[in-house]
Amino acid sequence: MKANTNTHIVIIGNGMVGYKFCEKLLARKKNDQEFMLTVFGEEPRVAYDRVHLSEYFAGKSADDLTMASKEWYEENNIRLFLSDPVVDIDREEKLVRSHHGHVVHYDYLIMATGSGAFVPSIPGVEKDGVFVYRTIEDLELIQAYARKAKRGAVLGGGLLGLEAAKALLDLGLEEAHVVEFASRLMPRQIDDAGSKILQSQLESLGLNIHLAKSTQEIVGDDCIKGMQFVDNAFLDVDMLVISAGIRPRDELAKIAGLETHPRGGIIVDNGLRTSDPSIFAIGECALAHHMIYGLIAPGYEMADVVANTLTGIDKEFLPYDMSTKLKLIGTDVASFGDPFIEEPACITIRYENKAKGIYKRINVSPDGKELLGGILVGDAEQYNMLLQTCKNKTILPPDSEDLILGSRGGEEAGAGVMSLPDDALICSCEAITKGMLCHEIGEKGNNTIDLLKKSCKAGTGCGGCVPLVKDIIQGVMKQNGQYIKTVICEHFDHSRQELLDLVKMNGLKTYGEVLNEFGHGDGCEVCKPVVASVLASLWNENVLTKDRAPIQDSNDRYLANIQKGGTYSVVPRIPGGEITPDKLIVIGQVAKKYNLYTKITGGQRIDLFGAHVNDLPLIWEELIDAGFESGHAYGKALRTVKSCVGSTWCRFGVQDSISFAIEIEDRYKGIRAPHKFKSAVSGCIRECAEAQSKDFGIIATEKGWNLYVCGNGGSKPQHAQLLASDIDKETCIKLIDRFLMFYIKTADPLTRTATWLNKMEGGMSYLKAVVVDDLLGLASAFEEEMQTLINNYKCEWKEVVGSPELRKRYNHFVNVPEKDPTITFEEMRTQKRAKEWV
């Protein structure tokens, strides 16, 4: 079909798919005169991201959710009528008429009216306090009502229902219930076993689940008071959200005489044309291949098909994969392909771990060659890979259980993302294939997620494909010989590990030497701290002497953490969290004298905030006199070794955890690494020191100590894993020496131990082999190197305090002794705080 100049296109519905259609059509048009677009939207706002609607409760504003601003429509010459639904279509004259009386002619009409919540005809649904969950207005009403409600329920235990139930909890309701008619949760996605695991996970979140419940009546006078079930049970609730499915908005199509399905939906052919060839229907209002596709990805694909058709390219809408991953409930749920197919049509492999709340099921073809579908509950990390394997009919490895269990040999199961065919769909929201991504990355050099989001929109929809896209970036760069060397920056074509070896072999000690020998240009804020860290990790000399001060990251440069407003914090070391009353008094005195805000940190010590740079040496002088040392809170170095009170006081303690923690903290203090590292020692299995959340953690046993490694808290918490059990102190220290040295020498910059391990080929078993079984024959070298670092340790603040040359650098101005006059504080709870950013 050839579009003539000034083809008039009217779009009914300014939802996600209607918007996407405009965007796709604009991207394909050849000149400005080609199309005239008019959009009618019934809602008062421009199209917004309904998929992430629940984030509205988490603080996102309507603006944050907007897909494109009103200006975008203006700039692209699209006439946009909001709060103005179309009420009539005159197919003879090709005119639409809106509620406000606008009459617009069309050559092509696009119905993108979406769907509404399906509300079952239960007596009482009209009562106050009963809501649906579809638009921002719905959420506003729910939010307002929830303020005075205590107990809420959601009718429907499907994908959306669970999302809504979680939202009720987040809104602060005391009780949230899910009522489902079927005998399991998410009946369209998961099986009974998966539902059981999911149920126990959700119950631990605080949701109450009622299955196989048929609601007879919603009880109450004007407002809902409770739900009466057919089995005589009664649930006392004061609000209800109905999420019992969707109903396509086909009422306008019906009036216009278009063919619709008795159970709802505007019937379309493979080209998404309705029974009137000038009218298309896309998104959740369209019934294609005998079904309503209630997901965003197929909706976007429909938009793409019609945009293609109208710009002269034949494209068909093919039956679309309905695999899904639920995003927010705090526990992963995913299903793909055919999740329910049963033996003998397939071989089913199940893995279930009730303690951890994990259930996985895959269905493999009887000949063992193809993945037909599956279900993941509790851990959906493999979802993307499995989905791709399934969709692309990739031949499976002989031990197909490796797909969900991971191969015990350490290698990744399956052949990895680069073995996917070029037409494998990676970002289904934006219909981007692996081939397109490889082209963007390889030919056009868009080799970061941000660049790709800009250049082709990959990952901008539901965001589910981002991990896979990252793997493809790595894969392509590896193929082009670019990867492997994760080079530091434009000034060094080496990885941190290579550079460390080079610097060591050549005995280099200053940044200038390293840059001259192995780099080019003048360096930058990326490579300078990396080299600084390498030099410190190798020689452990004072970080501020030689030419090293200006290459330190901001905090290391002043041996203090820079804070909002330009003041610094002071953190003295308090090994194991143990401190004498005398030392506490000194901290108090110093804080008073220099007017510092004091706070107990999450690392069992005390932080003094708000110090002027000029005061730092004076403050430290007093602290050092009282026997304190630097706590290295500013450095990529050992932070704290937390401890619990252990057998010295605790009635459960089986070993003296405080003494061990202090010994460990003294041993590794001041040692610099690619990132900070933390430790803890617990006196028994109750684990009050949270050792398993540390880079290395030690837990006392009856027989000795268990050593765990590679855990961390922070934004992506990960538990540490057991490296050795029931070992004595000496062995424990030996293993930590080796482990830390191995980490220091091989990790990329700013990589915590957990991330380092996650990227390590062979994973934990390899790490164990190197550290415990000395696979590389480097164990004694590691121990010696660590001992050298320990021998070279000096408190760097003590050195600064004693050196007039170094003290001189602690002035805000080089020409006058004054402090920075722009620094101001505000008062809060009788202490001071930094002034808010302007």
Next chain:
Amino acid sequence: MEPTHNTKDRITWHLACNVSDIPEDGGGCALIEGKQIAIFNFARRGEWYATDNQCPHRQQMAIGRGMIGSQGDEPKVACPFHKKTFSLKSGQCLTDDEYKINTFPVIVRENQVYIGL
């Protein structure tokens, strides 16, 4: 501090500090006529630069404490707070078009550093 006058450019030269007050390949801050000026001794290139000490991103007085270096050929400094980088020549922010800082001419005579305002 005695200002020397250069009438031709209508710039006033101010004595800021001694060469040794600013670390090699590093920076510092001087108070000149009540204004905070960041000064950089780019020893590796044998060049000196001066800019505003205040970062336009969050109005922090910190540019003089930033790390210097190059992007391609362009000399630059990174604000210690959120690592926005600025050209030392033009003052243009290289990581965010929105921001820009002022730059000032520098001359070094007999181990003394003068800034033109």
